[in-house]
Amino acid sequence: MSRYRDKTNMGGENEVFRTTRWVDIQAIRTADEAKRQIILNDLLKTYWKPVYCYLRRKGYSNEMAKDLTQGFFHEIVLGRNAMARADREKGRFRTFLLTALDNYATNVYHKESARKRRPDGDLFRFSEFDEGCGPEIPAKISPDDTFHYAWASQLLDEVLARVKNDCCKTGKEVHWNVFQDRVVSPILENTESLPLSRICAKYGLENEAKASNMIVTVKRRFSAVLKQCLRQHVESDEEVQDEFDELLRILSKGSAR
Amino acid sequence: MTRKSKTFGLDPDKLADLLSIGSETDDGGREVGADEERSELLLDRLAEPLLLDPSFVKLLPDVPHLLSNAMELCSGNTIEDLLLNKDVGVGLLKKVKEFNNKLSQRADSKAQRDVAVAIYYAAIASAMVFHGDKITGFECNDLKESFEQLKGKSWISTDLCDLFEKACSVCQEPSDIPNNAAES
Numbered sequence: 135m136s137r138y139r140d141k142t143n144m145g146g147e148n149e150v151f152r153t154t155r156w157v158d159i160q161a162i163r164t165a166d167e168a169k170r171q172i173i174l175n176d177l178l179k180t181y182w183k184p185v186y187c188y189l190r191r192k193g194y195s196n197e198m199a200k201d202l203t204q205g206f207f208h209e210i211v212l213g214r215n216a217m218a219r220a221d222r223e224k225g226r227f228r229t230f231l232l233t234a235l236d237n238y239a240t241n242v243y244h245k246e247s248a249r250k251r252r253p254d255g256d257l258f259r260f261s262e263f264d265e266g267c268g269p270e271i272p273a274k275i276s277p278d279d280t281f282h283y284a285w286a287s288q289l290l291d292e293v294l295a296r297v298k299n300d301c302c303k304t305g306k307e308v309h310w311n312v313f314q315d316r317v318v319s320p321i322l323e324n325t326e327s328l329p330l331s332r333i334c335a336k337y338g339l340e341n342e343a344k345a346s347n348m349i350v351t352v353k354r355r356f357s358a359v360l361k362q363c364l365r366q367h368v369e370s371d372e373e374v375q376d377e378f379d380e381l382l383r384i385l386s387k388g389s390a391r
Numbered sequence: 392m393t394r395k396s397k398t399f400g401l402d403p404d405k406l407a408d409l410l411s412i413g414s415e416t417d418d419g420g421r422e423v424g425a426d427e428e429r430s431e432l433l434l435d436r437l438a439e440p441l442l443l444d445p446s447f448v449k450l451l452p453d454v455p456h457l458l459s460n461a462m463e464l465c466s467g468n469t470i471e472d473l474l475l476n477k478d479v480g481v482g483l484l485k486k487v488k489e490f491n492n493k494l495s496q497r498a499d500s501k502a503q504r505d506v507a508v509a510i511y512y513a514a515i516a517s518a519m520v521f522h523g524d525k526i527t528g529f530e531c532n533d534l535k536e537s538f539e540q541l542k543g544k545s546w547i548s549t550d551l552c553d554l555f556e557k558a559c560s561v562c563q564e565p566s567d568i569p570n571n572a573a574e575s
Contacts (some may be wrong), residue, residue: 270400271399271400272400272402272403274403275403279403283403283406284399286406286410287396287398287399287401287406288396290397290398290406290409290410291396291397291398291399293413294397294398294409296438300434300438303434303548303549303550304430304434304546304548304549305549317412318409318412321401321405321408321409322397322398322401322405324405351427353412353415354423354431355431355434356412356413357412357413357414357415358431358435359438360410360412360413361413362435362438362439378410378413378414381410382407382410382411384403385403385404385406385407385410386403386404386407387403
């Protein structure tokens with residue numbers, strides 16, 4: 135698989151504006167409460183859904199999984215400074231979190247026990263997971279892979295939204311629509327890709343080469359945004375490819391690739 | 392409001408297909424134009440989140456409800472969010488300006504320099520538009536000229552164009568703007 139081309143490597147190691155998940159964890163170790171809260175809020179936003187999905191796949195009921203998710207973040211992430219003990223030498227942050235979650239869930243046996251151990255007030259709303267609402271994770275995925283699946287799904291949602299937004303901000307709405315019709319919608323809806331000739335007719339494009347160029351432009355933007363998003367979760371540009379490969383490996387299990 | 396997921400519930404191999412879009416680097420030999428390169432660089436820079444550098448945290452207010460608002464603003468927000476949000480303090484905008492001033496001086500390419508300069512001026516524009524503060528030693532006439540040049544560039548995003556447009560209007564009434572510049 136090809137390596138990403140790094141076109142945005144500005145600033146070097148001391149660049150103020152770049153962060154990674156392990157850098158965040160390092161920062162949690164400081165006594166600065168304001169900084170700690172900001173980092174923790176971001177962690178909650180990113181990981182609550184993969185945590186909940188993992189617990190459901192482990193076999194916990196909807197209500198128990200919700201309570202355990204709330205309890206895990208209250209007790210482990212916010213409460214016991216487990217994040218401060220996290221060690222970047224031991225691999226991916228997601229792996230660390232999954233291990234901590236597994237240990238937590240194993241130690242909490244009863245619904246009442248989980249609910250009693252946390253303060254009043256929920257950190258998250260689970261409305262999209264209420265019974266009968268919204269899609270479910272395919273049953274064939276293992277609990278561990280469910281965690282990564284939910285994380286990858288959030289990542290891709292973010293990438294797609296950002297790329298669309300970037301296209302709109304730069305006067306490339308038609309580029310986005312062509313890309314969506316030709317590349318994204320067939321995957322999301324499991325349909326055949328719209329022929330370029332029909333795309334040209336639909337959007338008034340002069341020829342198929344123009345449509346192809348538009349698609350290439352948006353794919354390049356997709357690649358750059360995906361890389362930026364992955365980069366926040368690893369220690370170096372080199373690790374981005376490894377992270378990508380690992381996610382692809384997990385998601386491709388069970389299919390011939 | 393939480394955005395509804397487009398991908399949750401898909402078969403894993405479909406997620407893999409989406410992910411694989413990001414590895415398709417064959418651009419058919421098509422070269423990237425200078426403006427397109429700047430446009431993408433600018434989008435990348437504006438999308439970067441604010442790192443909790445100690446110098447930024449020092450700028451957070453002490454009053455609890457203001458601190459809470461500021462924390463909400465910083466948490467997960469991008470440079471672009473900060474430039475276009477009227478609730479962001481002038482202190483943070485000064486930091487964005489100073490940082491991009493340094494970036495422009497050590498940029499590896501003209502494109503990187505041009506983008507850093509654009510964000511530098513966007514921070515100045517934001518302070519003028521949302522706070523009526525001039526955080527630079529440049530005169531209003533010179534600033535207006537710079538803003539007009541930038542908003543005429545095809546690679547500047549529409550939101551920044553609007554910001555520069557508004558800043559040009561503010562420059563028309565320079566007597567209303569206090570000068571809070573420590574340096575240019």
